[in-house]
Amino acid sequence: MVSLQVIASGQGEYLPPDADGFRRFIRDNKPRGQVEKLMPAAEAVQRFVQDGCYVAYDGSMGYKGPSTILREIIRQRKQGLWVGAGPGGLEIPLLVAAGCVTRVDVGWMNPGPTIQQALNEGRLKLVEWGNGGLSYRHLAGAMGVPFLPMRFIGGTDIFEHSGAKLVKDPFTGENIVLVPAIYPDVALIHVHQADRFGNARIFGPGYAPWERAASAKRVIISTEEIIEPQEIRRRPYLTTIPYYMADAVVHAPLGAYPGHMPGLYLGDRYHSVDLVEADYSGTIGEFLEKWVYSVASDEEMLEKVRQEPPREAAVRGLSRLTDMMLASSVKEAFGI
């Protein structure tokens, strides 16, 4: 008989994995019926993203991420957020520069002067998990259990700066790493199609969209297309996230901009390069002003992008809004 014995613990901070607390929240707050949840991005963020809360989101401003909702969070000047970047991208420096985010659970993020400076000044705290560690934590949350065993991060400084534990497995007597479940306050998931109740479809590889949705107390779905509920019932095998997890459905065409959305559009690398340049030249405040604060919504921002003068073709491989479209609809892209 072997007992479960903790051999080593990481020093990273994490929210206690309160599986029963999560169950009670779900019992008391999530309607079981098919309820209409369509609303503008501004309302969704106002209602479901509070200062100081933990925000999980799937994808990044480079790929498949909920960029529209993230920009709205910046516009509403939310503060003290703890976010998971597994993997994240350019939205991390943007959120940090805007003063929204003070803690990041790191899988991967775009480094740069903004993050470096925030760390130097103690305005930003990091915890390490790796991409896999973070998505296992969401998987544990999605399963409603307090932790999961996994066969990585052991022995490294990632382990030291995570909240993981190394234990002796009571079944085999071998050592194994446990990571605590995460139950985020809110998850932001950008999808290809959703109906007004929140039944959602995502196409293309990566990352952990259903795990993030299923582990979160509140879920904001932003979607390229709104489809009819009977269309969901016609092909139920395509539903990635079931309606009862969703709290808000936001119609957000080009909602991953400037990121790439599989089948629909490529990334606008001009915009991303501008952001990187703004980061490195200390003008990220002006970037925020131009693309987030001075516009009321993403529709206005995209109109501004459309009116941008065309760039020189000198920088090869870069595309603009007009040039980045791959298909005009999910039907054209995937035949669905």
Added chain:
Amino acid sequence: MIDDHISFTETEQLTCQGARLMERGRSYFIAAGGPPSLAVVLGKRLYAPDLVYALGDGTIDPQPDFPPRKESTPYTRATAWADLNTVRFHATAGYMDYAVLEAIQVDQYGNFNTSMRGTDYQRPRRRFGGAGGANELASCCWRTILVMDLEKRRFVPKVDFITSPGYLDGSPGARERAGLPADTGPWRVVTDDALFGYDEESHRMEVLAVGQWTSLERVLQKMSFEPLVAKDLKVLEPPSLLELWCLRTEIDPERVQLAGLESDFVAPQGGWIRPGGQAGVMDEAAYVDMPASYQELLERRAREKKGT
């Protein structure tokens, strides 16, 4: 001998050396982009057409277009678009033979760093992106191949931060004691000047081969720790015309990746750096004799092999 017509960048050199390690019928787990993924793709085109690779985001066995088209993505014509957890389950279950990764620092036991420079975790001298998927890959794939530049500041006795595990402290069973799967670990380090492996007993890094354009002495000067040296030290051939042709005309004609946004070695646009460090431009004449098709390329390569 180095052909007078051929010059190449360190990135191309890394990619071509890495490609030669690719084995038929094996599975490779990589992140999209950079020399490691270029090496796998080049190796698949030239040496091991039936190797398969998976990407950290969940893409399994893609067949992207070469040369890339506007709408090309790393996940085109995959056999599955899985997700991040699923491919980690596959690696944990033993399906992934090789991880191919890059690093900013590596130590003599193959532990490597992609997180930060400095000593204070919350106040790093310089913060990098982080582990991404590197930790899982280096933990759970059977073998790990690193592809990185040989430099004194990169090959260090102790990395600033162990992002991903090598043989940890080098002692027998160290990885297993840390909870990692048995029989896994670092296998090769591909650099622009030398190829490294690891001693089976001591788990210390060992020079296996040195570029014909340099010497063991110069290789050792580019390291901050002293590696073991293989008894039968081999010689690395420079990139072949075929490899460079394939890389430059098929895989990355726009030089999006070969130019290496973060590379220290980018020559003026359109140029390449010669092994001696002198910048040059690939002679147009070098293209004249290029094979008309991939099939012809393979046939020619087979003939070349027979001849030598």
